[in-house]
Amino acid sequence: MHDDRRLTEARLKRVLDERIRPAIHPxxxxxxxxxxxxxxxxxxxxxxxxxxxxxxxxxxxxxxxxxxxxxxxxxxxxxxxxxxxxxxxxxxxxxxxxxxxxxxxxxxxxxxxxxxxxxxxxxxxxxxxxxxxxxxxxxxxxxxxxxxxxxxxxxxxxxxxxxxxxxxxxxxxxxxxxxxxxDETVWQLVMDLEVLGELMAELPAEGARRWEILRAVDRALDALDLQDVGGTAAAARERLAGVLSSPAEPSAHRISAVGHAHIDSAWLWPLRETVRKVARTTANMTALLEDEPDFVYAMSQAQQYAWIKEHRPEVYARVKKAVAEGRFVPAGGMWVESDTNMPGSEAMARQFVHGKRFFLEEFGVENEEAWLPDTFGFAGGLPQIIRAAGAKWLLTQKISWSQVNSFPHHTFWWEGIDGTRIFTHFPPIDTYNCSMQGKEIAHAVRNFKDKGRARHSLAPTGWGDGGGGTTREMVAKAARLRDLEGSARVRWERPAEFFARAEAEYPDAPVWVGELYLELHRATLTSQARTKQGNRAAENLLREAELWAATAAVRAGFPYPYEELDRIWKTVLLHQFHDILPGSSIAWVHREAERTYAAVAGELTGIVERAQRALAG
The missing domain is CATH 2.60.120.260 (Galactose-binding domain-like)
Structure with a gap:
């Protein structure tokens, strides 16, 4: 038989594009x-x-x-x-x-x-x-x-x-x-063909498995009447059942898929638009959770939950219900996914204080992981703060973007400057917007640097930044990849389940000591100077205001302005988000931040002056 592989692969693409996908909505x-x-x-x-x-x-x-x-x-x-x-x-x-x-x-x-x-x-x-x-x-x-x-x-x-x-x-x-x-049957056929076609493209051409899939796809397309796709889709799916049911090898890599939508709290849009992006995405995800019993979704940043609670209470009620069921997972335990290089240590501690307090009060959830997939590098003192906050794991992704030096591990112990160690994972899939494509899954397997010692990695799955989160197509693909020959095994898991399994599997993982430096985005340390000045002034004024207010409360019965300071802290923590404080957002964001910092300075100065008058009196 002649080699017709390229003909069949091209046929698959053309028939999918021109006949089968259009027939989903006939x-x-x-x-x-x-x-x-x-x-x-x-x-x-x-x-x-x-x-x-x-x-x-x-x-x-x-x-x-x-x-x-x-x-x-x-x-x-x-x-x-x-x-x-x-x-x-x-x-x-x-x-x-x-x-x-x-x-x-x-x-x-x-x-x-x-x-x-x-x-x-x-x-x-x-x-x-x-x-x-x-x-x-x-x-x-x-x-x-x-x-x-x-x-x-x-x-x-x-x-x-x-x-x-x-x-x-x-x-x-x-x-x-x-x-x-x-037409759900046609849609399911599309999912079958996409998974097999994407897997086939990643397998070696000389391997038997690629040819088995190729022949099954060829038979399925032969069974499909292009003039009656809906009427013959079931017959085409029958031709694919055998290759879809062949189990993965015992040594296959394990991927824990976590439904996710990384939403920058401001970046190429202002803060007010993020409020709506979060509402749209969480409305999508709570609906998908109702339709898909195996699906698990994780969302970080307590500030974003607070926005939904304030602006879209109907959506928030659905979120609370899903959290109680254990399928919508508050992750990370921080107020926002902040920068970690420029905030002071007190502010970094408050990120966890306010984030973990919100999750505990609203959901009864105690986080054990820090979740910072997009932050621009990590200061060497962060492990100590993470551990002091009651967490023990860290997930990030951005270090894979380094321009010159490839980080040598995907799973490791990160040791801070005081000796504190945090079990850390960089997903080898190299994205926090995984869409369950075959090339992404294959890349995770090939890229994983800890082969032979560990076999588990994590894949944050879904379109972020207002892309809508995880789709029904991603869930369908993950179901087919749960146990499929030639592929990694994929299953939906909560972040804590992944970390517990990974740590148990690889307790003697290598140790990285000191700063996790990102060889990219370097200019963020010097750009938008007024934003950075506003942050540092606010941090110093917050310390001064708390000291004067506490002293006046103890010595003069001054009513400590807890609610006022709490609100101001959350405003400052929000503006330490990793696209605001580093200066990588649009002009609107920084113009607004400058006004906000001026208002914060005025409020904190007022608190200091009231406390001083109370002491003087």
Whole structure:
């Protein structure tokens, strides 16, 4: 037989792109839509729902930079669709290659309760499963027209980084507003073929397993009638069952997948937009947890939970329920994922004090891990602070970005300047936005530097920064990779479960002493001087205010301003986030930070003066 491998691989790609994926939604009807654009900053939900609409349709432009538009989409499920699964497909003008760095939306029911977020890789809203036929459909979308700043040519000068200079030209065009049938059998076939095709591409061409998969794919495509994909998808899946059920080798690498969405608390967007990014993503993740019993999701940064609690209490109620069930995991135990080079030691300690206190009071959760995947290097004193806060593990990723020296371990003991050791893991998958692609899983296996001594690694899985988190496709792929020949074994786990297993497996891991230096982002130590000056002044004033207030409370009965100082500390800790204090955010963020630091200085000076007057009196 001649070598037809490349022909079959090309056939798979073409048939997936041109015939099978389009057949996931084989029938559709257009939805009607109206739009209202808020005149300034985002408005409360009730105001957005009640505002008058003007007609808009697919193809129309919308969305000035940093604007908010409220869309209402309506329609009726055709009676002929009775008994079938129906979804609304809403494409705001997404670029699928940039999840997290463009427009986003949060879908609401007519009563104002949130449903889920809309993102480039997550454009569907389930309407009925099964449909009765004839149902009325009415949804509202709070759409944010955040401009694309990190484009295909990244880090170019732009006026879009501040609302004062961004202009008002529409940024997007509505691409799709449809009601559609969802064919789950076809969708499952797509997941089968994607997993096998991606695995096949990573296996050696001379190995038998690659050819077994190739022949099974060939038989499946032969069984598929391209004029009736839905009617023959089940038969095609039968041809793949054998290669999908072949178990992994006993020595296969183990990957603990953790549902995740790394959301920078400010970066290419202002703080107020992060509040909405977090709400959209957590709405998605709590919905996915309800649909997928094996899925586990972890979210760090107590500040982000506090934002949901304040601004989207309905979403927060779903989060609390999922946390109580042990499937939505508060991770990290810090107020934000802060920089660790520039904050003072007291501030680093307060990151854990405020973060762990929030998780304990709100959820009864005591964290044992620090979770800092994106922080720009780590000071040598951090292990002592982590251990003193009651934690014993650290996860990070960013050191893999170093420009010259590749870090020699993925699992190791990190020893601080006082001798304290923290069990530390760098995921060899080299991303905190894993999407369960075969090339990512294969890279983790090849890249893992501790082979022969350990066999477990972690994969934070999901689109971050407003990309919507983990998708149903990622969960489906992970299910197929749980025990599949040629692949690492993948299963959903909580971070603590991974760390406990990894430490037990590799207790004599090598030791790294002192600073974890990142050979990248060096200019962040000197950029945005006013932000750094504001932080240091705030830290010094906080110390002074607490000393004067405590002294006055003890000696003169001065009412200690606990709530005021607590609020100010949280403001300062927020601004130590690893894209604010280091200076890597857009102009809007730093302009706002400068005003915030000035206000903080005024408040703290006022506390000092009140305490001094009390002592003088």
């Amino acid at each position: 029938e559709s009807v257009p939805l009607e839509a109206g739009i209202w654009t808020a005149p300034g900053e985002p408005v409360p939900v009730a105001e957005g729902l009640a505002a008058p609409r003007t007609p808009i349709a697919a193809g129309d432009a919308w969305g000035a930079p940093w604007g908010t538009s409220w869309l209402t989409v309506s329609g009726r499920v055709p009676r002929a669709w009775a008994g079938r699964t129906v979804e609304a497909l809403i494409d705001l003008g997404f670029d699928a290659n940039m999840p997290g760095f463009q427009c986003e939306g949060l879908v609401y029911r007519p009563d104002g309760s949130p449903v889920k977020g809309l993102h480039p890789r997550n454009q569907w809203v389930r309407i009925a499963s099964p449909a009765a036929g004839g149902e009325e459909v009415l949804l509202h979308v709070e759409a944010a027209s955040n401009p694309v700043i990190l484009d295909y040519h990244p880090f170019l000068p732009t006026e879009l980084g501040d609302r004062e200079t961004a202009g008002d030209a529409p940024q997007y065009r509505l691409a799709r507003l449809d009601l559609a049938v969802f």
